[in-house]
Amino acid sequence: MTTRPLEAKTALVTGGSRGVGAGIVARLAADGARVAFTYANAKERAEGVADGVTAAGGTALAIHADSRCEQDVESAVARTVEQFGGLDILVNNAAVGSFGPITELAMADIDAMLTINVRSAVVAIRESLAHLGDGGRIVNIGSINADRTPFPGQSVYALTKGALASLTRGLARELAPRGITINNIQPGPSDTDANPADGPLAGHMLEVMASDRFGTTAEIGALVSYLAGPEAAFINGASLDIDGGFAA
Ligand SMILES: NC(=O)c1ccc[n+]([C@@H]2O[C@H](COP(=O)([O-])OP(=O)(O)OC[C@H]3O[C@@H](n4cnc5c(N)ncnc54)[C@H](OP(=O)(O)O)[C@@H]3O)[C@@H](O)[C@H]2O)c1
Helix, strand or coil: CCCCCCCCCEEEECCCCCHHHHHHHHHHHHCCCEEEEEECCCHHHHHHHHHHHHHCCCEEEEEECCCCCHHHHHHHHHHHHHHHCCCCEEEECCCCCCCCCCCCCCHHHHHHHHHHHHHHHHHHHHHHCCCCCCCCEEEEECCHHHCCCCCCCCHHHHHHHHHHHHHHHHHHHHHHHHCCEEEEEEECCECECCECCCCCCHHHHHHCCCCCCCECHHHHHHHHHHHHCHHHCCCCCCEEEECCCCCC
């Protein structure tokens, strides 16, 4: 086994400018992949992620593509293939969360969650399937909230992550004959802008976890890289928890 298991592979990660996505980009690149990633707003941070990869000897490309826009997602896949000559790994990471009682959530926020967290993943998968070949990998970033919602106010966010788990199972059946696997990673509380380890809700989350800390983006990046690599060929249709025992 090479020490760079993703050498000569090309990856596209949605939402790579910050947090979990940036951790995934860094790890895939460190493991040898050429990595394109999208962002919606944080241009400077996206360029910083790409520069960091380059400084570490890797290859990365930041692409502005709003996951709310079908054409942006399709263009991001096309641009990746154009730049790197193919596509082997798709990681659907971009997501938003709005929390509160369902009667108080704005429909615009509900629509944004459904569109960015679910619809854009479907679009990216459909588009990528024109390019993924034998050994191709799709990794969705779901959430442990698909299986456990200990606090009120998480219903629609949890719905979107449950949808990814179901999509993953269904597509495993369709894609296995092509030698492509699809899996779903379900993080628990992980230290990012969206869920800071020192945020006001952190104490409540730690109370329902077995571990006494939040996860790191590097830990999630490592699991994505494993699933994207050759040793994970027999893992298919799975939802894998990386949650510090949130669901234990
Ligand atoms: N952090 C946690 O505790 C946790 C737990 C379970 C699951 N997750 C999942 O992990 C993933 C990443 O979460 P995170 O905590 O890293 O979130 P984050 O810090 O808010 O980062 C979100 C990323 O998604 C991008 N994004 C958001 N809306 C987008 C859009 N319309 N088009 C394209 N990109 C968009 C952002 O780009 P910009 O920078 O340009 O806005 C950013 O790169 C999500 O799927 C989330 O549900 C996180």
